[in-house]
Amino acid sequence: MLRHPARWIALGFGSGLAPKAAGTVGTLWAWVAFLVLDRWLDDRGWALLLVAGFAVGWWACTRTAQHLGVGDPGAIVWDEILAFWLVLWIWTPAGFVGQLAAFALFRFFDAAKPPPVGWADARYKLRPGTAIGWREGFGILFDDLVAASCTLLLLAMWTVAWN
Numbered sequence: 001m002l003r004h005p006a007r008w009i010a011l012g013f014g015s016g017l018a019p020k021a022a023g024t025v026g027t028l029w030a031w032v033a034f035l036v037l038d039r040w041l042d043d044r045g046w047a048l049l050l051v052a053g054f055a056v057g058w059w060a061c062t063r064t065a066q067h068l069g070v071g072d073p074g075a076i077v078w079d080e081i082l083a084f085w086l087v088l089w090i091w092t093p094a095g096f097v098g099q100l101a102a103f104a105l106f107r108f109f110d111a112a113k114p115p116p117v118g119w120a121d122a123r124y125k126l127r128p129g130t131a132i133g134w135r136e137g138f139g140i141l142f143d144d145l146v147a148a149s150c151t152l153l154l155l156a157m158w159t160v161a162w163n
Contacts, residue, residue, distance in 0.1 A: 006063035009056060012077035024107055026077025030084040031103060038088075046089045053082045054141065062137025071126025071136050080110060083144035087151050098155070105154055109147035120146040 002008065015029035016022045041049060057078045064076055087102050094102070109117050124139020126132060 004063065004067060006060040007067065009060035010064035010076045010078045012081050015081075016075040016077035022074050022077055023080050023110060026080040027084050027103065027107060027110075029077070030081040031088065031099065033081070034085055034088045043089075046085075050082065050086055050089070053078075053085070057082055057141055058134070058137050061140040062132070062134055065136060065140065066132045069132070071132055072140050076140060079141045079144040082141065083110075083148035086145070087148045087155075090152055091155055094155070094159075101158070102151055102155060105151040106147060109150045110144060113143070113147075114150075117143055117147045117150060 011017060012026040012029055015026045018025035037049075038046075061076050061078055065071060065073060068075075084103070084106055087106055088099060091098060091102050113121050121139070121143040124136060124142055126136050
């Protein structure tokens with residue numbers, strides 16, 4: 001993991017090395033990191049972190065996938081981290097129960113990949129006989145951002161229905 005800085009980022013500072021359910025462990029790491037970082041970051045800080053995290057993450061995920069020789073390795077969890085930070089940043093006022101609901105919904109969308117998440121995942125999959133490039137690196141991030149969007153949509157609908 002420490003051979004290249006891209007791996008450190010893409011593997012979620014080690015959370016992606018969990019022997020089972022690396023995506024869930026990465027999402028839990030994102031939740032804890034959010035609770036720590038949210039004490040110091042305002043909305044502008046979160047927006048800058050997410051934009052920078054996307055740019056750096058695109059590079060890190062692409063390079064790590066190239067190093068590992070796999071189009072979307074399960075150990076890469078930066079996509080979960082970035083997407084769940086987006087969910088929590090928008091969903092912060094909901095408190096623990098709302099954040100827990102966001103966690104469960106996000107993990108469902110990310111793991112089960114119902115439409116449109118499945119479409120986003122398939123859209124950027126590595127094609128046989130092609131090299132791993134920037135397109136596939138984008139795809140690693142893209143399907144999780146779609147899962148985050150679906151999560152936020154359902155949470156918004158839940159909020160409207162209960163208020």
